[in-house]
Amino acid sequence: MTAKIPTTVITGFLGAGKTTLVRHMLAHAPKGKRIALIINEFGDLGVDKDILAGCGDETCREEDMVELSNGCICCTVADEFIPTMQALLAREDKFDHIVIETSGLALPQPLIRAFNWPEIKAQVTIDGVVTVADAAALSEGRFASDEAAVDAQRRQDEMLDHETPLGELFEDQLSAADMVIINKTDLVDAATLEKVEQNIRAELRPGVGIVRAANGHVDIAALLGLGMSSEDDIANRPSHHELEHGGETHEHDDFDSFSLTLDSIRGKDHLLATIEEAIRSHDVLRLKGFAAVPGAAARLAIQAVGPRVTAYFDRPWKPGEAKVTSLVVIGESPLDRAAITQSLRQAAA
Numbered sequence: 001m002t003a004k005i006p007t008t009v010i011t012g013f014l015g016a017g018k019t020t021l022v023r024h025m026l027a028h029a030p031k032g033k034r035i036a037l038i039i040n041e042f043g044d045l046g047v048d049k050d051i052l053a054g055c056g057d058e059t060c061r062e063e064d065m066v067e068l069s070n071g072c073i074c075c076t077v078a079d080e081f082i083p084t085m086q087a088l089l090a091r092e093d094k095f096d097h098i099v100i101e102t103s104g105l106a107l108p109q110p111l112i113r114a115f116n117w118p119e120i121k122a123q124v125t126i127d128g129v130v131t132v133a134d135a136a137a138l139s140e141g142r143f144a145s146d147e148a149a150v151d152a153q154r155r156q157d158e159m160l161d162h163e164t165p166l167g168e169l170f171e172d173q174l175s176a177a178d179m180v181i182i183n184k185t186d187l188v189d190a191a192t193l194e195k196v197e198q199n200i201r202a203e204l205r206p207g208v209g210i211v212r213a214a215n216g217h218v219d220i221a222a223l224l225g226l227g228m229s230s231e232d233d234i235a236n237r238p239s240h241h242e243l244e245h246g247g248e249t250h251e252h253d254d255f256d257s258f259s260l261t262l263d264s265i266r267g268k269d270h271l272l273a274t275i276e277e278a279i280r281s282h283d284v285l286r287l288k289g290f291a292a293v294p295g296a297a298a299r300l301a302i303q304a305v306g307p308r309v310t311a312y313f314d315r316p317w318k319p320g321e322a323k324v325t326s327l328v329v330i331g332e333s334p335l336d337r338a339a340i341t342q343s344l345r346q347a348a349a
Helices: 018-027 047-053 077-089 108-114 135-139 147-153 165-176 190-201 230-236 240-245 268-282 337-347
Strands: 005-012 035-040 065-068 097-101 124-134 179-183 209-212 255-262 286-291 298-305 308-316 325-332
Touching: 005 018, 005 108, 005 165, 018 035, 018 097, 018 124, 018 179, 035 077, 065 077, 077 108, 108 124, 108 165, 108 230, 124 135, 124 165, 124 230, 135 190, 179 190, 190 209, 255 337, 268 286, 268 298, 268 308, 268 325, 268 337, 286 308, 325 337
Parallel strands: 005 097, 005 124, 035 065, 035 097, 124 179, 179 209
Antiparallel strands: 255 325, 286 298, 286 325, 298 308
16 A cells, blocks of 8 residues: 655744744755645735745745635635645655644634544644744733633733633633644743743643744754654543634634735835734734835735734745835724724835
């Protein structure tokens, strides 16, 4: 019998560093190893795929990437995920490994369960489910799932005044994990990091490993080759959503997203300051995209999570490529699109 193709599922909340981790994984994969990518984004602008396609390594050729955008992979298993997997498996040039980067709003359990579909199970197995967590965000009380943490942060963060959909999602992502990557450890001190790790470990199944990382730098040997066959262990990965909502279909009515384009901006510093102000003023959870900085030969990649905004030039502009600034905004519904757009347009020249 032909060995099954191992698949790594990368999950984790908005902005935890999933794409950074995948990019690092691709850059350090053994030479000659063929990896296929399925990238799921919430929003109609494919930022994550574009970032990964810019890595320039033959391991992550653009033709080996499949993007499922403007939706959530856990909601489109039958309509999108299964046909996508079938198309990958039908290719003559076979892959050594498949990596799936889920949307930050995805419940992992429906995806894990899909690997038991007859069309998939005979050829593919889940090597491991890797959940990425943001150490800095957790240290600030964001996305806490236990009641004690909610009470402790109530006066400082109104979004934690009650159990939110964000808490449910994070809890499910931890429940599904075979390994947890605590990312952005460079943004917290040692004592805080220890507390974050203790809180996470209390939510995990026995035996789930925790790896600390900064900028998604994790030894490739720790990510690939786990051999967990996670699809055979779905009963031990309960979904908070399914338990609380009687197995009802997972919806994203609590979240909203939109994209906008700026033909020109005043400059890098002014753009980033404008983004920071828009996030603070309008409770934006996540913002990402690319910017055309005047006088720069490369495009600026932008990633914002809560109040933290990071930016770097990821690749030169391609010949004939439109040099515009394109941003995706994600937050709890309803977003005041008109007001946010007006705020961001303050960056325009």
